[in-house]
Amino acid sequence: MNMDIATVNVLPYEDFVNIFGNVVEKCPIITAAVWSGRPFLNLTALETAISEFIDALPESGKEGILRCHPDLAGRDLQSGTLTRESREEQAGSGMDVLNSAEVSRMARLNEEYKERFGFPFVICARMNDKANILRQLSERCPNERAVERARGIEEVKKICRLRLQDLVLTDSPNKL
Amino acid sequence: MNMDIATVNVLPYEDFVNIFGNVVEKCPIITAAVWSGRPFLNLTALETAISEFIDALPESGKEGILRCHPDLAGRDLQSGTLTRESREEQAGSGMDVLNSAEVSRMARLNEEYKERFGFPFVICARMNDKANILRQLSERCPNERAVERARGIEEVKKICRLRLQDLVLTDSPNKL
Structure with a gap:
């Protein structure tokens, strides 16, 4: 599956979380949070939103993300x-x-x-x-x-980028 | 299973996350994050740590938590x-x-x-x-x-409190 960003932007949150919920391992809350920031201009914008959400977490939250990894x-x-x-x-x-x-x-x-x-x-x-x-x-x-x-x-973040690229067309223009 | 807080406090993070990872539905990152703050004086202290972590999230993060609920x-x-x-x-x-x-x-x-x-x-x-x-x-x-x-x-938070009470002895003294 490789959808364009316009398709991503109209997904209800349930579908969005089902599809992107594991781009950060076992942290669907992150995906579910950035849904609030749609529409995304392109894949990079979605990736940046995830990255900024992670950066804004307290250090314990960042350790929490790591602890969700096998x-x-x-x-x-x-x-x-x-x-x-x-x-x-x-x-x-x-x-x-x-x-x-x-x-x-x-x-x-x-x-x-x-x-x-x-x-x-x-x-x-x-x-x-x-x-x-x-x-x-x-x-x-x-x-x-x-x-x-x-x-x-x-x-x-590197893992997240590659997982996102498996799901969304890279640099696809926003057709909204 | 109902363990005392001293037992909780010596759990490695993997066991801690396995046991408490779903006290906030599908948000193991929260449990995994508060592990950084152990030892906990009692069940209330653990509950408070979770509550404070949630309160410190941006509004999008709080919406993210809700979106992880069925x-x-x-x-x-x-x-x-x-x-x-x-x-x-x-x-x-x-x-x-x-x-x-x-x-x-x-x-x-x-x-x-x-x-x-x-x-x-x-x-x-x-x-x-x-x-x-x-x-x-x-x-x-x-x-x-x-x-x-x-x-x-x-x-x-109410759901979390009841799920915690199923796992940890209420008001058990810290034996550490």
């Missing part, structure tokens, strides 16, 4: 309880075909990261391959909490 | 796609045993309300019976949008 190659992937979007993204970067040593290493690094920061390591899997993800997970672990919170939110 | 006696109830909490609450107030005239009346009033306000009619079903819900849905429809937004959020 571990990479973690329990939800193993048990089949990922959202459809996460499943496809993790599979695309090879997270579903790790060997057992890699699974153990990811699990250990994820635990270290969560123990240190109180939120999970978030990275845009579609923009990174397995080696890159493992490297960044190791490298980011010694960072400061505020740095990682900001970095995680940057990644959330 | 209609009463609506499509999700008919199709079995309500959250467990909503299903039990709607059943408790008789929303699942309406006759066909009542279902039609609810549907018409819900549509009018959503058309007028851009968010659904939200009421704490456990504190109201069928007659009361139908009456309030009729009576609240002519209100101003800002009045209904505030009123809906009040009801969200």
Whole structure:
């Protein structure tokens, strides 16, 4: 499905939330909130509205967004309880075909990261391959909490942009 | 399940979000955010943290919360796609045993309300019976949008309080 922005702009909130509710993982409230700001000039305007809503949240709210994300190659992937979007993204970067040593290493690094920061390591899997993800997970672990919170939110926005691009025609003109 | 606050306070964020993620319907980000503010002195302190997080949201965010709520006696109830909490609450107030005239009346009033306000009619079903819900849905429809937004959020907080009380021992002392 790839709709133009004019179609997006006339969606009732229920359809809007059904279609876009997971562009920020498990945070339909964000999508539901920005519906108040329609009509959107184009896809970029919709993306900006989401981004600005996130930026206006208190730091605890940003951490809350991160905490709604699953571990990479973690329990939800193993048990089949990922959202459809996460499943496809993790599979695309090879997270579903790790060997057992890699699974153990990811699990250990994820635990270290969560123990240190109180939120999970978030990275845009579609923009990174397995080696890159493992490297960044190791490298980011010694960072400061505020740095990682900001970095995680940057990644959330990249994930959001790609999910939006799967749903809305890029740079489609506003026909309203 | 009914845990004391000391047990709540030592939960890792993943367990905390799994257990409390739906005390505000489909808004696990709120629960996930207030985890940053633990330890909580008691159940009231946890409830207050949630309430304050909601109050600090922009008006669009409050509307976003309301838009994450299902209609009463609506499509999700008919199709079995309500959250467990909503299903039990709607059943408790008789929303699942309406006759066909009542279902039609609810549907018409819900549509009018959503058309007028851009968010659904939200009421704490456990504190109201069928007659009361139908009456309030009729009576609240002519209100101003800002009045209904505030009123809906009040009801969200009542629903949240009762859902929390199902999970945490009331006024249990902090043993930390």
